[in-house]
Structure formats: structure tokens, C-alpha cells
Amino acid sequence: MTETNTSALNPSGDPIRVGVYVCHCGGNISDIIDTKAVAAELAGHPNVAVSNDYMFMCSDPGQALIIDDIKANHINRVVVAACSPTLHELTFRKALHRAGLNPYLFEHVNIREQASWVHKGDHEGATRKAVRLVAAGVEKVVRQDELFPIKVGVEPHVVVVGGGVAGMSAAVALAGRGLGVTLVEKGVALGGRVADLDRVYPTEERGADLVQDLTRQVGGHSRIDVRLGSEVVGLDGHVGKFAVTVRASSVASEDQDRLVRAGAIVIATGFDHYRPAQGEHGFGESPAVITLPDFQSALRQCPASQTSLQANGRSVRSVAFIHCVGSRQIDGVHAPQADGKVNDYCSRTCCTATLHTIRQVQSRFPDVDVYDLHKDIRTYGRGHEAYYEEASRAGALFFRFPDDEPPTFAASTGGKCAGTITTRDILTWGEELEIPVDLVVLATGMVPRDIASLIDLRKLPVGADRFLQEVHPKLRPVEIGVAGILLAGACQGPMDINEACTAAQTAAVKAAILLANPTIELDPFVAVVDGERCDGCEKCLAECEYKGALTMADLQLAGATVRRAVVNPAMCVGCGACVAACPPRAVNVAGWTLDQFDAMVDAIVAEDVGALAHTECRAGVRHIEFAVISGGN
Amino acid sequence: MSPEDDLKILIITTMISSYPGANTVGQARLQYSPGTFIVRVPDPVMFPEEFYLDSFAKGIDGIIIMSSGSDCPYEGAYPRLSKRVGRVYARMKEQGIDTSRLKLTTICTVCKAAFLKEIREMQQNILKAKAA
Amino acid sequence: MAASTQQLKADVLVVGAGIAGLQASLDLADQGKSVVLVERKPSIGGTMINLSKVFPTLDCASCITTPRMASVAHHANIDLFTLSEVDGIEKAGGRFRATLTKRPRYIEEDKCIGCKRCEEACTVFLEDDFDHGLGARKAISIPFTNAIPQYPVLDADNCLLCGACAKVCPTQCINFLQEPTKVEVDAGAVILATGFELTPIAAKPQYGGGAFPNVLSPLQMERLLAPHGPYGGVMRPSDGQTPSSIAYVQCAGSRDKSLGVPYCSRVCCMYAIKQAMLLSGSLPIADITIYYMDIRAFGKGYEQFYQNARAMGVEFVKAKVARISEGEGHNPILRIERQEAGTGPEEVQHDLVVLSLGMVPAWKPSRGGLIAVEADTDGFLKSPSMKLSPALTTMDGVFAAGTATGPKDIVDAITDAGAAAMAATNYLVRTQAAPAGHLP
Amino acid sequence: MSEGEQQGDERKGNYAIEQLKQVRATRGAGTPAQIERSKRGKEMQNLILKAIADEAKTVPEIAAETGLPEQDVFWWITALRKYNRVQDERKRGDFVPYRKK
Structure with missing residues (x-):
């Protein structure tokens, strides 16, 4: 690892000369605040070389004032007191840049939204406040270093983990974009769960056709390297430069491991069907109770010529479907899962899948009586509601059971039917019903695949529902807490096919953004460590939530090897949690140092601007050269 | 001038929520005392306990930390901040500084009324503490 | 004064700057693609910026939308046109030629400093669109607090031409003579993010058809719940009273064939639950009842959110609401039949009622204009590959994002937008790779 | 370009009145x-x-x-x-x- 902390003087080596510019904002500020007085008072600050007021600082002539002063008056720090920085901070940074000054040697002081507009009745108070705020701005900017964006080189390659429809969609999208892809699939073929499906709702396409379509597209891309029967067993590095170890399960020896360098990783490991507990609605106790996926595959194998539905050697005259098996579970009613928790989430797809299957039964075997036992019918998607309506119209009977009273099934021996379902029906005012049935189909939900080994490689965040947890469930749905690792499909939560494909393509676009250029430019506002102040106490490490952002390393300092905290700017988010924990103040967030804040407080409490101390040329951490490191070890 | 205006209240705001929240108050032209000094930070979690104690020693009368609360974009930052503020309170007690002079709260980008209420309450607290 | 037509070339034209259009634009621009983003309203942000909080995180909507709006507005690769309409888009040789009309704001944007003095000076009070009529605006006004761009719009239809605004403007940026201008865009691909509208309240005469002041649309309730809402709290529009009993009527515009909306609008259950939770927070003693058919809390974390609302005491009643009438003091009276009780029809009175209106497309291909893509039977845009590539439309090179392809919540709209951006990018790669005889 | 302040002053007083006259003549004032x-x-x-x-x-x-x-x-x-x-x-x-x- 190389990280150079160049101790330099002011860029030009000149003494610090601050230019202060106080904006009238066409009266918005100057009607309340005496802008001329503010400028005059600031002229008395020992570091201020130029102090002016002006009608509209954001106008072209206003910006020209600053540029001229930088060029002609050797101004090397700028403070503008005007509206909110959210409006014009960038405008002025660009002006500095045009004048050849590092754009970060600028401080924007808000004396409009947070002063003149909110202290209309107190001209004197508002003016005094403005003086203090501008002085604080000056104190901050004299302690400001030049900053440069952090550049990280990238590998234009993505590893996609999982070869179901989500993984294949992501791979096809990325390859189409011109990126290399390694598609890692644990099984012997691509296609995942969709390959098991007969027809899919609401388009009535064949699952096999969808898979074939995607497989053909994957095969058609020379940029996609498909690794079947393989798993990811190693994951090092960081966004832009991951090192992924892919191991073929058929090969026993470790030296067959393949190291893939990738700029981003897409996880598309999918889901498992919920397996009902022994005795759950009679499951495992009677052959008449089966899961929806098993029933679907039985239907698929049943020849089109067959006119009656057969199960367990008998003709099925009535079938009951029970919703929410393994989903929407309630503590104390349902048996907990291995982690001690119940599956309290909705599995999203089972309602429509059940009604879609009911429609298939009704159209192939019109004489079969269909019962649907549900909590709520959640046919939310486009075209889904029609299945509900058609099933109802074709004679399916719907019963709504209370959340905490799941229906029970009792097999009958030698009776006319396979057994009896007992349920309470809310729709008929809580009446208890007994329904004789030949077959019970359990609409089982989704549970996450066991990907513990993958999760452990990078401590990937997992939610209370055991699915992978995105950064923000609303705004950043396909990103996970580790930059450069993206989520696609049901590894994140229950989804149907089009939702999984959509998520996959979104994951692809996020990867494409990261890898669009040979380098990623990151904001310079990350933690920096002053190697001379750091005493290697490691207190900061415990504060950092971002794995790999802050580590200890042996550095050469004045001929001796010392252990110091080092920041990986590609992984640091600049929150500053480490800053507070550092006794010698060796770590700071660039652009927001504690010395700056202390000096700002000094300016706020100072009685007189002129009494503030003159600050000499700064020395400290400057230009952060981040040489890309490989691996995280 | 009212006694409130003579106070120096430091308001620490976050880039993501309370700083724009303070702007919203301005856009609505709601009025408060000029003895208020708003500084913005990526996240107040960066300040060590000493920062608060030193600021009081320098002559700051009250500090309101307007955090982003659950909107905070940084992993684990809010719980750390709130723990640290707890420790600052303990040290304030030790040093005989009235603890009502420090307040940790959450202000969103459009929390106008809450913003004004925090300032008003802080002023009252400080004046009460001074009178005592 | 005849304004010359502005000519622009871009990789992608994005129509609509709601959250889906914003996200699609960012996902393209961040890859280095140039984007022209067109919004017909004066500010970007769509419906999301109009909301109080979002489910299930209860994040403040404004707080999480504004940064994204700002990113778009400041992005070097995005050319933003607000208050602009797409007149039409023609495809030729794999590329697209669009004509836009930029309507006048009657202010010179390069001079405006967003100080609102004009708005303070204006004497014409009008019903505010952002607050859905509950609040007021002036004939010249910045559309809402966090509007981007922060420029006022002069409502020429309602301006009395008194000149008060021009008199106080510190930059003299008001220009009463502005005319619409034309912009021509040559784009490599198109993304339609045209969004949705609520099903019209007027189409439900049995629920008062919009005539009862205390029967609100869900977006009106969003404004009442917003911290910067028109009343500064939840009150009844009829008299300013704090309500102590509030009811939600679910499926008031969805799963209803008579309205031509047979489908489920996906978001109504969740926004009703969210609003109910927010209400029970701000009005702790109020009773909140949700009359529903099925609770469709299907998204990640949504079921848990629903169960929390139940635990908090929000009452869920499975019942059909047949009719709403108005009693004394504008109290809404609901005629309902409880399905769980079997007690027959009854009448219940509440202080305030919210109709959970559904979603219909804001732009329908059947309406013509814009672009010749096809709609599905539900009126939303049709995808030829609904399962594998939902972002496709029936015209190659034109993609859809957000609620243009059906009702969607925010997270689904955002995910959708990414997929559309990816598809558009790959179309650009494809069409640029084989340019012979295609590109103009 | 002249200074913003002066530019404003030049325009003040007459431009809006002239414009309003023109618009009132064509559109009418409400x-x-x-x-x-x-x-x-x-x-x-x-x-x-x-x-x-x-x-x-x-x-x-x-x-x-x-x-x-x-x-x-x-x-x-x-x-x-x-x-x-x-x-x-x-x-x-x-x-x-x-x-x-």
C-alpha cells in the first residue's frame, strides 16, 4: 500500500490572503444587514486582504470580482457571504477553478436564509450575527487545505453470483453494455427456479421458454464466461477492484481456484421454497397434503389427454388451497424457524401463483370443486386481479380464515374423501366450517437461500427476515452496505419473475455507472490521518462501521517503522465517527476538521474580529494520492 | 434588545436534513433570535466530548445538535452520537454545567415548527439556568 | 418577437421528472450519457415531493427526494426543461426527433434570485395546486418550498397585471412579454416516465363526487400530514376542527369495473396504513378506521408495517362502503356492511374521511400526441416482454419507467427506472455499433 | 457589461410599465x-x-x-x-x- 501525505505549504508558498465578499442579494440581505459594515469589519481580520460588498455576487460581474482579485491581488482563500450554499456554493467553486485556484479553498456563509430572512426586526442583531458568521467562515477557510477528488482505477468486469433469471438478466445487460461478466452458478444448468415452472402469470408463457430465451442471450455473448457447478469462496478488495475466488465444486484441489478481478459484484442467489413443518395443515402426515410447487409440477406432468385429476391413486373431486403457508406467520401461533423467529413477511407471489394454478385446474378439470382459504387475496400486479375474478366466476369458493387460527386438516380413513379441513370463516361471520377434500395444496412462501458462506466473506448485511438487506429500502433498493456489491432478485426478498428481472437490470445499471470510466472519482471528504500525530492507539478502529475503510499498517516514519491508522479512501464515507475517538486529533474528515470547528467557535464568541489571531501558512495533510491496493489483506 | 438575543446558541446541523431545514424556516420568513449560530457538518458524530465542553468554556451559552435521526445516511452514526452526548451530560454534571444547555434532537428538511421550538426552549432553559 | 428554435442533441430524452424520470436520468447521466429531461410542471419531483412521509421507513419524503432533485438539476450531463411539454416524438433511422414547447414563466431565470418578494407583493390569492386546493398561493409564486428550480411562475391566466411584482423585484427579472419557445431534440433513445394520476373523485358520485369538504383525496391528507402542510396540522377543511374520528375507504377507485379500473392500484393499502400511523401519532386520541376488502401489504417490510399499525390500535374493518352522505356540520356519514359481523347495513359517522383513490396513467397513448407506442387493455403502456424486460414498449428504442407501466410504489418505480436506463443504454450501444444507414 | 446595480436602476421605473401597457392592450387586465x-x-x-x-x-x-x-x-x-x-x-x-x- 502506498499513501503519501505530502507536507506542503500553501500551494504558492505565499502567505494566506483571504478575499471576503458580502452580497446584498438585491436588498434581500442588505435591507436587514448592514453589508457595508460587515465588509468593513472583516477588513480588520489579520488574514483578510480584500473585503467588499456587492449587489449580486452570483452575477457574472460579481464572480468577475473574485476572479480578478485572485489573479491581480493574490487572493488565495475566498469567503462569500450570501444566500444558502445549496444554491451557489458550486457557482463560486467553479469561479475559483476558472481563476486557477483550488475550488475547495472557498467558504460559503449563509446570511440570507439563516440571517436576514429570519431576523427582520433586528437590523443590529442581524448585522452582528453576520459579522460573527463571516469571521467564522474566514477562520475555517484559513485552515482549509487544497482537496482533490480521489481516483480509483476500475476493472471493467463484473462477477454475477447465481444463474437464475435475475443473474442471467444482469449478465446479459452488463455484457450488452460492453462489460466482461463471469456468471457463477452452483448448479449444473442455468435457469434457477423459473426452469421448474410450467406457465407463468400473467403472460402464460412457459417458464422453460423464458429460461431458454435468456440462456440463448447469455450464450450469444462472448463477454460472458459461464462457470457452472461453481461457487464464490473468496472475496477481497473494494469497489472498482475486487478479487473474487471462484471454485468449481467438481475440482477438489484449491489450486484449481480461479481468481477473477472485477469492479463490481452482483448477487443473485435467489430463494428456496418454504418447507412446511411436520403436521402444518397435515403436511407430512397425509399424502393428500402437498405444496404448491409440488402440485404445479404434478399438473405439468399430467398429460393433456387426462380428463380427471388424480392424486394418491384416487380421483380428486375437490381440492383446497391454503394461502400464507410459511408467510405472514405470527409469534406464538406458528412454529419458529431455525433462528427462533417466525416468517412474518408476505411472500408476495403466492396469492397470484395460487389463483393462476386454480384457473389451470378449473379449465382442465371443470368438475373439480375448488376451495380457497386465505387471509387476504393479494393479487396486486398487472393482470393479476383477473385470475381472482375468473376463479371466483368459475365457481371457486373463497373462505377467509383469522390470522391466528390457521385451518387444520384431518385425514379420514376409508371415507368418501381424503380428509376434512376445519376452518373458521370470517366472511360468514366467523362460522366454523368443515370442508371434505381429496387434496390440500399449501401455497408455500419464499425463504432465502442458505448463502451463509458468501455472507461471511464480506459481512453482508442481512435483515430480520434473513434476506439480504439493501442500503435504503426506498431509494437505494439494489445496493448493499458494501460499495460495489449489488443485489438482484429474490436474494433480497420475495419477488416474481418480472420484479426479479427489473431488479437485476437495475443492479446492472448501478454496476455500469461504477465501471463507466477507467477510474471512479470519489468526493475528497473522507477521513485523513496525520501520521505524525497518530500514536497507533487503534481507538478509531472500533468506531468505524465500514469494513476496510480504516486499518492499521506499518509505515516508515523518519527512518523508523511505526504502526499507524490508515484510511482507504475508496471505502471511507466521511462520517467522522473515528474523528471523535482520536485523542491526539490525528484523524479528521478532509474539509471538516476539528481545528476548523474550534476556530469557528472562537470567531463566534470573539468580541472583535481584529483581535483574532493571524494564521500562518498551513502545513498538514494535502493532496491524497491513493494508489490502488489489491486485496484486503 | 431582549435577553434572548444576547445569548450565543450554537446550532449544529447536518448537510442532509437540518441545515436545509433551517433554510426552509428562512424561506417561510419565520423569525427567531439572531443569537443563533448555525454550523453544518456531515454528521455531528465527529465531535469529541471536549468540543462541547470547550465551547461552553469559551462562552457559548447553549448547543443544539440537530441530527438527522433515522434519516442519517451513515451506518451506526446516530446511536454513537446519542451515546456520546450522554457522556457529555455526565461530564457537564461533574463540572457543574446545567445540562439543559445541551440538546440532541432531530430536525428534518421541512421541520419548521420544531426548529423554532428547539430554539425557544433552549433560550428559556439558559435564562432559567442563569437566573438560578 | 419570434424566438428561434433551440436545437439539442442528446443520448436519451426522458419524459417526466417524477422520481422515476429523475432516477432514470441519473442512472444514464452517471454513466456519461447526455440526457434531456422534460417536465411539464414548474418543478421536478413529481408526486413523491408532495408526500409527507414514505412507507414503511417513515422517512420524510421531502428530505429524501430533495437531494435527488438537486443532483439532477446540477448534473453536467442533464439538460433540464421544466414547464415544458413534449409536442411529439418521431422515430427516424433508429433515432428520435422530439419537439418541445417551453412555456413562459414570465420571469428571466438567469436574473431571478429566488427571493419571493414578488410573491409577497402579489395581491391575487388562488388555490394552491401543491396543497391540492387546501392552501393558497399567489398569481406569481414559487410552486412549493423545495421546488427545483427555485423560480416563481407567473400565472398569466389569473394575473391582474397590476405590476406590483415588477415594482418590488430587486433584479427586474419579471418579463410580461415572454412567449413560449420551441426546442428540438435529436435523441438516441427515449424513456417515458409519464407517471400517474389519481382516479377522479368526481367519478364516485356515491361518495359525494368531491362535493363534501371533509371527504379528502389521499394526496390532500398527505399535505395535512406534512410538517410544512397548509394548516400546520390535521384539521377539517370545513371548519378547522381537529378531527377525532377519521375513516379510510379502500378501493375507492380501484378493483372497480364501473370506473374502468378493474385492477388493484397496489399502493392504496400501504399509504392508508402509513397515514393512519402518522395520524395516530399526531392525534393520539383520534379513532382511525380503515374499511377494506383485502389488505395488500406485499412489499418488503410491508406486512410487518401493517401488523404494527394494528398493534397501535388502527381499526381494520372488512366492509364495503356503499355510500357517503353528509350530516350536520359537514360530518360524513358512511353506509357500510361489516363482513365479519353479519349485522346488516349500518350508518357510521366520522369527522373526516379519506378516499383511497387508485392510479390511472397520466398520459395514455389513446389520447394521442407524444409518441405512437401502444397501451395495454388497462390503459398503461404495453410491454412486449412483460416478464423478462418490463421496461420495453412496443417501439424499439423507447422505454418506460415508473407508473407509466402500471401502478407502482416508490421503490418499485425507482427499480423500474434503473432497468429502463439500462435498456436504453444497451439500445444506444446497439444502434451506435451498427450505424450504417441508420444515424442521420 | 455594466454593474448589476446600475443595470437594475436603468431598467427600473419604465420597463414594467411599458410591458404592462402592451400586455393590457392585447390581453386585457383580468x-x-x-x-x-x-x-x-x-x-x-x-x-x-x-x-x-x-x-x-x-x-x-x-x-x-x-x-x-x-x-x-x-x-x-x-x-x-x-x-x-x-x-x-x-x-x-x-x-x-x-x-x-
């Missing part, structure tokens, strides 16, 4: 309905502000005093509140009293 509405609005504002000039009152109280419909009173209170002409007082029962600022 329809009779708009002018009536505006007049009515001003009347209601004045009545309401007068009613709450010395004492904070709730919407029903203002309506009773002015004879205006409660709904209209509340809308105008909302409008005046937004533009800082009216302020809220501590809630009385289910109603907020409003006072002229």
Missing part, C-alpha cells in the same frame, strides 16, 4: 369574474383580519362574527397564515385560535 373574485377576496380578508385584530379567535368564532361561511374563513386563514399575516395561538379544545400579526 376578466370581470376575476376582478370580482379579487374584490370579494379582499373584502373577506379585511373582515377576517378585523375580527382577529385584538383577540385570537377560532374559525367558528370568526365565521359567527363576520357572517362568512366557516369553510371560506378557514381557507382565508390558511392563506393569510402562509403569508405571515396571521399567527396561531395555543389550541382551545378542538380548535386553533388565530390572531392578526
Whole structure:
């Protein structure tokens, strides 16, 4: 690892000369605040070389004032007191840049939204406040270093983990974009769960056709390297430069491991069907109770010529479907899962899948009586509601059971039917019903695949529902807490096919953004460590939530090897949690140092601007050269 | 001038929520005392306990930390901040500084009324503490 | 004064700057693609910026939308046109030629400093669109607090031409003579993010058809719940009273064939639950009842959110609401039949009622204009590959994002937008790779 | 380019009047309905502000005093509140009293 902390003087080596510019904002500020007085008072600050007021600082002539002063008056720090920085901070940074000054040697002081507009009745108070705020701005900017964006080189390659429809969609999208892809699939073929499906709702396409379509597209891309029967067993590095170890399960020896360098990783490991507990609605106790996926595959194998539905050697005259098996579970009613928790989430797809299957039964075997036992019918998607309506119209009977009273099934021996379902029906005012049935189909939900080994490689965040947890469930749905690792499909939560494909393509676009250029430019506002102040106490490490952002390393300092905290700017988010924990103040967030804040407080409490101390040329951490490191070890 | 205006209240705001929240108050032209000094930070979690104690020693009368609360974009930052503020309170007690002079709260980008209420309450607290 | 037509070339034209259009634009621009983003309203942000909080995180909507709006507005690769309409888009040789009309704001944007003095000076009070009529605006006004761009719009239809605004403007940026201008865009691909509208309240005469002041649309309730809402709290529009009993009527515009909306609008259950939770927070003693058919809390974390609302005491009643009438003091009276009780029809009175209106497309291909893509039977845009590539439309090179392809919540709209951006990018790669005889 | 301040001064006084003359000639300054509405609005504002000039009152109280419909009173209170002409007082029962600022 190389990280150079160049101790330099002011860029030009000149003494610090601050230019202060106080904006009238066409009266918005100057009607309340005496802008001329503010400028005059600031002229008395020992570091201020130029102090002016002006009608509209954001106008072209206003910006020209600053540029001229930088060029002609050797101004090397700028403070503008005007509206909110959210409006014009960038405008002025660009002006500095045009004048050849590092754009970060600028401080924007808000004396409009947070002063003149909110202290209309107190001209004197508002003016005094403005003086203090501008002085604080000056104190901050004299302690400001030049900053440069952090550049990280990238590998234009993505590893996609999982070869179901989500993984294949992501791979096809990325390859189409011109990126290399390694598609890692644990099984012997691509296609995942969709390959098991007969027809899919609401388009009535064949699952096999969808898979074939995607497989053909994957095969058609020379940029996609498909690794079947393989798993990811190693994951090092960081966004832009991951090192992924892919191991073929058929090969026993470790030296067959393949190291893939990738700029981003897409996880598309999918889901498992919920397996009902022994005795759950009679499951495992009677052959008449089966899961929806098993029933679907039985239907698929049943020849089109067959006119009656057969199960367990008998003709099925009535079938009951029970919703929410393994989903929407309630503590104390349902048996907990291995982690001690119940599956309290909705599995999203089972309602429509059940009604879609009911429609298939009704159209192939019109004489079969269909019962649907549900909590709520959640046919939310486009075209889904029609299945509900058609099933109802074709004679399916719907019963709504209370959340905490799941229906029970009792097999009958030698009776006319396979057994009896007992349920309470809310729709008929809580009446208890007994329904004789030949077959019970359990609409089982989704549970996450066991990907513990993958999760452990990078401590990937997992939610209370055991699915992978995105950064923000609303705004950043396909990103996970580790930059450069993206989520696609049901590894994140229950989804149907089009939702999984959509998520996959979104994951692809996020990867494409990261890898669009040979380098990623990151904001310079990350933690920096002053190697001379750091005493290697490691207190900061415990504060950092971002794995790999802050580590200890042996550095050469004045001929001796010392252990110091080092920041990986590609992984640091600049929150500053480490800053507070550092006794010698060796770590700071660039652009927001504690010395700056202390000096700002000094300016706020100072009685007189002129009494503030003159600050000499700064020395400290400057230009952060981040040489890309490989691996995280 | 009212006694409130003579106070120096430091308001620490976050880039993501309370700083724009303070702007919203301005856009609505709601009025408060000029003895208020708003500084913005990526996240107040960066300040060590000493920062608060030193600021009081320098002559700051009250500090309101307007955090982003659950909107905070940084992993684990809010719980750390709130723990640290707890420790600052303990040290304030030790040093005989009235603890009502420090307040940790959450202000969103459009929390106008809450913003004004925090300032008003802080002023009252400080004046009460001074009178005592 | 005849304004010359502005000519622009871009990789992608994005129509609509709601959250889906914003996200699609960012996902393209961040890859280095140039984007022209067109919004017909004066500010970007769509419906999301109009909301109080979002489910299930209860994040403040404004707080999480504004940064994204700002990113778009400041992005070097995005050319933003607000208050602009797409007149039409023609495809030729794999590329697209669009004509836009930029309507006048009657202010010179390069001079405006967003100080609102004009708005303070204006004497014409009008019903505010952002607050859905509950609040007021002036004939010249910045559309809402966090509007981007922060420029006022002069409502020429309602301006009395008194000149008060021009008199106080510190930059003299008001220009009463502005005319619409034309912009021509040559784009490599198109993304339609045209969004949705609520099903019209007027189409439900049995629920008062919009005539009862205390029967609100869900977006009106969003404004009442917003911290910067028109009343500064939840009150009844009829008299300013704090309500102590509030009811939600679910499926008031969805799963209803008579309205031509047979489908489920996906978001109504969740926004009703969210609003109910927010209400029970701000009005702790109020009773909140949700009359529903099925609770469709299907998204990640949504079921848990629903169960929390139940635990908090929000009452869920499975019942059909047949009719709403108005009693004394504008109290809404609901005629309902409880399905769980079997007690027959009854009448219940509440202080305030919210109709959970559904979603219909804001732009329908059947309406013509814009672009010749096809709609599905539900009126939303049709995808030829609904399962594998939902972002496709029936015209190659034109993609859809957000609620243009059906009702969607925010997270689904955002995910959708990414997929559309990816598809558009790959179309650009494809069409640029084989340019012979295609590109103009 | 001249300085912003001077540029402003040059334009002040005449440009808007000239423009308004031109626009009034072509578009007319508001329809009779708009002018009536505006007049009515001003009347209601004045009545309401007068009613709450010395004492904070709730919407029903203002309506009773002015004879205006409660709904209209509340809308105008909302409008005046937004533009800082009216302020809220501590809630009385289910109603907020409003006072002229």
C-alpha cells in the first residue's frame, strides 16, 4: 500500500490572503444587514486582504470580482457571504477553478436564509450575527487545505453470483453494455427456479421458454464466461477492484481456484421454497397434503389427454388451497424457524401463483370443486386481479380464515374423501366450517437461500427476515452496505419473475455507472490521518462501521517503522465517527476538521474580529494520492 | 434588545436534513433570535466530548445538535452520537454545567415548527439556568 | 418577437421528472450519457415531493427526494426543461426527433434570485395546486418550498397585471412579454416516465363526487400530514376542527369495473396504513378506521408495517362502503356492511374521511400526441416482454419507467427506472455499433 | 457589461410599465369574474383580519362574527397564515385560535 501525505505549504508558498465578499442579494440581505459594515469589519481580520460588498455576487460581474482579485491581488482563500450554499456554493467553486485556484479553498456563509430572512426586526442583531458568521467562515477557510477528488482505477468486469433469471438478466445487460461478466452458478444448468415452472402469470408463457430465451442471450455473448457447478469462496478488495475466488465444486484441489478481478459484484442467489413443518395443515402426515410447487409440477406432468385429476391413486373431486403457508406467520401461533423467529413477511407471489394454478385446474378439470382459504387475496400486479375474478366466476369458493387460527386438516380413513379441513370463516361471520377434500395444496412462501458462506466473506448485511438487506429500502433498493456489491432478485426478498428481472437490470445499471470510466472519482471528504500525530492507539478502529475503510499498517516514519491508522479512501464515507475517538486529533474528515470547528467557535464568541489571531501558512495533510491496493489483506 | 438575543446558541446541523431545514424556516420568513449560530457538518458524530465542553468554556451559552435521526445516511452514526452526548451530560454534571444547555434532537428538511421550538426552549432553559 | 428554435442533441430524452424520470436520468447521466429531461410542471419531483412521509421507513419524503432533485438539476450531463411539454416524438433511422414547447414563466431565470418578494407583493390569492386546493398561493409564486428550480411562475391566466411584482423585484427579472419557445431534440433513445394520476373523485358520485369538504383525496391528507402542510396540522377543511374520528375507504377507485379500473392500484393499502400511523401519532386520541376488502401489504417490510399499525390500535374493518352522505356540520356519514359481523347495513359517522383513490396513467397513448407506442387493455403502456424486460414498449428504442407501466410504489418505480436506463443504454450501444444507414 | 446595480436602476421605473401597457392592450387586465373574485377576496380578508385584530379567535368564532361561511374563513386563514399575516395561538379544545400579526 502506498499513501503519501505530502507536507506542503500553501500551494504558492505565499502567505494566506483571504478575499471576503458580502452580497446584498438585491436588498434581500442588505435591507436587514448592514453589508457595508460587515465588509468593513472583516477588513480588520489579520488574514483578510480584500473585503467588499456587492449587489449580486452570483452575477457574472460579481464572480468577475473574485476572479480578478485572485489573479491581480493574490487572493488565495475566498469567503462569500450570501444566500444558502445549496444554491451557489458550486457557482463560486467553479469561479475559483476558472481563476486557477483550488475550488475547495472557498467558504460559503449563509446570511440570507439563516440571517436576514429570519431576523427582520433586528437590523443590529442581524448585522452582528453576520459579522460573527463571516469571521467564522474566514477562520475555517484559513485552515482549509487544497482537496482533490480521489481516483480509483476500475476493472471493467463484473462477477454475477447465481444463474437464475435475475443473474442471467444482469449478465446479459452488463455484457450488452460492453462489460466482461463471469456468471457463477452452483448448479449444473442455468435457469434457477423459473426452469421448474410450467406457465407463468400473467403472460402464460412457459417458464422453460423464458429460461431458454435468456440462456440463448447469455450464450450469444462472448463477454460472458459461464462457470457452472461453481461457487464464490473468496472475496477481497473494494469497489472498482475486487478479487473474487471462484471454485468449481467438481475440482477438489484449491489450486484449481480461479481468481477473477472485477469492479463490481452482483448477487443473485435467489430463494428456496418454504418447507412446511411436520403436521402444518397435515403436511407430512397425509399424502393428500402437498405444496404448491409440488402440485404445479404434478399438473405439468399430467398429460393433456387426462380428463380427471388424480392424486394418491384416487380421483380428486375437490381440492383446497391454503394461502400464507410459511408467510405472514405470527409469534406464538406458528412454529419458529431455525433462528427462533417466525416468517412474518408476505411472500408476495403466492396469492397470484395460487389463483393462476386454480384457473389451470378449473379449465382442465371443470368438475373439480375448488376451495380457497386465505387471509387476504393479494393479487396486486398487472393482470393479476383477473385470475381472482375468473376463479371466483368459475365457481371457486373463497373462505377467509383469522390470522391466528390457521385451518387444520384431518385425514379420514376409508371415507368418501381424503380428509376434512376445519376452518373458521370470517366472511360468514366467523362460522366454523368443515370442508371434505381429496387434496390440500399449501401455497408455500419464499425463504432465502442458505448463502451463509458468501455472507461471511464480506459481512453482508442481512435483515430480520434473513434476506439480504439493501442500503435504503426506498431509494437505494439494489445496493448493499458494501460499495460495489449489488443485489438482484429474490436474494433480497420475495419477488416474481418480472420484479426479479427489473431488479437485476437495475443492479446492472448501478454496476455500469461504477465501471463507466477507467477510474471512479470519489468526493475528497473522507477521513485523513496525520501520521505524525497518530500514536497507533487503534481507538478509531472500533468506531468505524465500514469494513476496510480504516486499518492499521506499518509505515516508515523518519527512518523508523511505526504502526499507524490508515484510511482507504475508496471505502471511507466521511462520517467522522473515528474523528471523535482520536485523542491526539490525528484523524479528521478532509474539509471538516476539528481545528476548523474550534476556530469557528472562537470567531463566534470573539468580541472583535481584529483581535483574532493571524494564521500562518498551513502545513498538514494535502493532496491524497491513493494508489490502488489489491486485496484486503 | 431582549435577553434572548444576547445569548450565543450554537446550532449544529447536518448537510442532509437540518441545515436545509433551517433554510426552509428562512424561506417561510419565520423569525427567531439572531443569537443563533448555525454550523453544518456531515454528521455531528465527529465531535469529541471536549468540543462541547470547550465551547461552553469559551462562552457559548447553549448547543443544539440537530441530527438527522433515522434519516442519517451513515451506518451506526446516530446511536454513537446519542451515546456520546450522554457522556457529555455526565461530564457537564461533574463540572457543574446545567445540562439543559445541551440538546440532541432531530430536525428534518421541512421541520419548521420544531426548529423554532428547539430554539425557544433552549433560550428559556439558559435564562432559567442563569437566573438560578 | 419570434424566438428561434433551440436545437439539442442528446443520448436519451426522458419524459417526466417524477422520481422515476429523475432516477432514470441519473442512472444514464452517471454513466456519461447526455440526457434531456422534460417536465411539464414548474418543478421536478413529481408526486413523491408532495408526500409527507414514505412507507414503511417513515422517512420524510421531502428530505429524501430533495437531494435527488438537486443532483439532477446540477448534473453536467442533464439538460433540464421544466414547464415544458413534449409536442411529439418521431422515430427516424433508429433515432428520435422530439419537439418541445417551453412555456413562459414570465420571469428571466438567469436574473431571478429566488427571493419571493414578488410573491409577497402579489395581491391575487388562488388555490394552491401543491396543497391540492387546501392552501393558497399567489398569481406569481414559487410552486412549493423545495421546488427545483427555485423560480416563481407567473400565472398569466389569473394575473391582474397590476405590476406590483415588477415594482418590488430587486433584479427586474419579471418579463410580461415572454412567449413560449420551441426546442428540438435529436435523441438516441427515449424513456417515458409519464407517471400517474389519481382516479377522479368526481367519478364516485356515491361518495359525494368531491362535493363534501371533509371527504379528502389521499394526496390532500398527505399535505395535512406534512410538517410544512397548509394548516400546520390535521384539521377539517370545513371548519378547522381537529378531527377525532377519521375513516379510510379502500378501493375507492380501484378493483372497480364501473370506473374502468378493474385492477388493484397496489399502493392504496400501504399509504392508508402509513397515514393512519402518522395520524395516530399526531392525534393520539383520534379513532382511525380503515374499511377494506383485502389488505395488500406485499412489499418488503410491508406486512410487518401493517401488523404494527394494528398493534397501535388502527381499526381494520372488512366492509364495503356503499355510500357517503353528509350530516350536520359537514360530518360524513358512511353506509357500510361489516363482513365479519353479519349485522346488516349500518350508518357510521366520522369527522373526516379519506378516499383511497387508485392510479390511472397520466398520459395514455389513446389520447394521442407524444409518441405512437401502444397501451395495454388497462390503459398503461404495453410491454412486449412483460416478464423478462418490463421496461420495453412496443417501439424499439423507447422505454418506460415508473407508473407509466402500471401502478407502482416508490421503490418499485425507482427499480423500474434503473432497468429502463439500462435498456436504453444497451439500445444506444446497439444502434451506435451498427450505424450504417441508420444515424442521420 | 455594466454593474448589476446600475443595470437594475436603468431598467427600473419604465420597463414594467411599458410591458404592462402592451400586455393590457392585447390581453386585457383580468376578466370581470376575476376582478370580482379579487374584490370579494379582499373584502373577506379585511373582515377576517378585523375580527382577529385584538383577540385570537377560532374559525367558528370568526365565521359567527363576520357572517362568512366557516369553510371560506378557514381557507382565508390558511392563506393569510402562509403569508405571515396571521399567527396561531395555543389550541382551545378542538380548535386553533388565530390572531392578526
